[in-house]
Amino acid sequence: MSKTTGLENDAEMDGPPLIRLNDRAWFNRLGQVARAIGSRQFHHELVDLFGASIRHESCWIIRFSRSALPEVLFTYNVPDDVVGTYSSHYSGIDPFSDFWQNNGRSGVIMLAEAKARSQRTEAYSRVFLPRAHISDEMSIFLPTAGQDCYGLFLEREQGQFSRADVERARRVFPALEGCHRAHIGWLFANVHKIGELEFHGLADKPILIQDRFGGEVYSNDAWNDAAAADRAINLQLSELPACGAHTVALDGWILKHETLQADFPLAPRGRMFVLEPHNSPSGLVERTIFDGLAPAELTPRERDIFSLIMSGCTTGQIAQTLKISKGVIKNYKLRIYRKVCVDSERALVRKFMPALRGAALAGAE
Numbered sequence: 001m002s003k004t005t006g007l008e009n010d011a012e013m014d015g016p017p018l019i020r021l022n023d024r025a026w027f028n029r030l031g032q033v034a035r036a037i038g039s040r041q042f043h044h045e046l047v048d049l050f051g052a053s054i055r056h057e058s059c060w061i062i063r064f065s066r067s068a069l070p071e072v073l074f075t076y077n078v079p080d081d082v083v084g085t086y087s088s089h090y091s092g093i094d095p096f097s098d099f100w101q102n103n104g105r106s107g108v109i110m111l112a113e114a115k116a117r118s119q120r121t122e123a124y125s126r127v128f129l130p131r132a133h134i135s136d137e138m139s140i141f142l143p144t145a146g147q148d149c150y151g152l153f154l155e156r157e158q159g160q161f162s163r164a165d166v167e168r169a170r171r172v173f174p175a176l177e178g179c180h181r182a183h184i185g186w187l188f189a190n191v192h193k194i195g196e197l198e199f200h201g202l203a204d205k206p207i208l209i210q211d212r213f214g215g216e217v218y219s220n221d222a223w224n225d226a227a228a229a230d231r232a233i234n235l236q237l238s239e240l241p242a243c244g245a246h247t248v249a250l251d252g253w254i255l256k257h258e259t260l261q262a263d264f265p266l267a268p269r270g271r272m273f274v275l276e277p278h279n280s281p282s283g284l285v286e287r288t289i290f291d292g293l294a295p296a297e298l299t300p301r302e303r304d305i306f307s308l309i310m311s312g313c314t315t316g317q318i319a320q321t322l323k324i325s326k327g328v329i330k331n332y333k334l335r336i337y338r339k340v341c342v343d344s345e346r347a348l349v350r351k352f353m354p355a356l357r358g359a360a361l362a363g364a365e
Contacts, residue, residue, distance in 0.1 A: 061151070072086065090124055096137075139151050
């Protein structure tokens with residue numbers, strides 16, 4: 001009898017039969033995972049494949065970070081009160097979280113190994129695990145991007161995972177990691193399709209994605225080239241509000257920014273930045289739209305300046321376009337602010353940008 005067959009028989013000693021690693025059913029499950037690449041169900045399918053050949057009673061998917069508390073993303077056969085207790089009281093002392101923060105290593109990680117490398121295991125082991133009816137935990141760590149990691153967990157209510165279980169997990173790990181890498185690669189390659197920003201031609205523009213802590217998750221070559229040529233771009237990032245959607249005019253660029261949703265795969269609650277040149281077609285369209293959306297109380301000259309501001313032009317560019325001094329432009333800006341009840345250019349853009357987007361969408365239709 002081969003070693004592989006022996007391991008499979010060990011897995012099937014108790015309870016309903018499990019899928020052997022050399023069975024057609026296991027490869028069918030692997031095909032389901034492959035088909036789920038790029039979808040929101042991908043990691044649910046992945047943890048299901050992880051547990052297909054290993055006896056367990058429940059499973060979890062947890063996102064770990066090196067700079068934040070763990071976040072439970074999915075559970076199966078776990079009571080809601082257990083999830084709530086973990087999130088409220090024990091996520092901060094989870095030895096698996098300590099392991100990721102201190103080691104950052106992917107692979108199969110057992111509870112005993114995580115506890116051995118953590119100084120905060122007593123309350124987790126003595127209180128939480130019995131309350132959650134967990135006697136042993138097996139995890140696979142899959143780094144995503146930035147500082148985050150997906151932890152896929154199988155839980156035992158009684159007894160320990162055997163040496164054969166651990167060996168089996170290590171055998172399937174390359175397949176799980178390969179699918180996970182393909183999923184992350186798909187997300188990066190299709191970032192222009194899954195972002196919250198809906199700008200035409202986004203894939204061809206400079207793009208930066210940060211996680212919720214400000215760490216870079218993704219940037220394309222166009223962004224890197226623009227940021228290297230103009231230091232003001234990166235300096236402006238820290239000055240933008242953490243939430244919402246905003247547009248800021250820089251020399252030569254319009255910087256557009258929006259907060260990502262909690263279920264955005266690459267950077268949950270992170271931020272996306274897009275650069276658009278002042279002379280881009282969409283910029284010209286925006287200026288044309290705002291020529292008709294400028295507040296009625298503005299004078300013709302103020303309307304010109306309003307439209308140029310909203311199209312992303314700087315004070316110097318407006319002065320050059322209208323052939324008047326920067327000082328005169330600044331005075332006009334102050335008058336515009338008073339008339340529309342705002343106190344800054346940023347507030348002006350924030351107030352009227354929704355109208356621009358609505359008009360642009362109407363025009364596109």
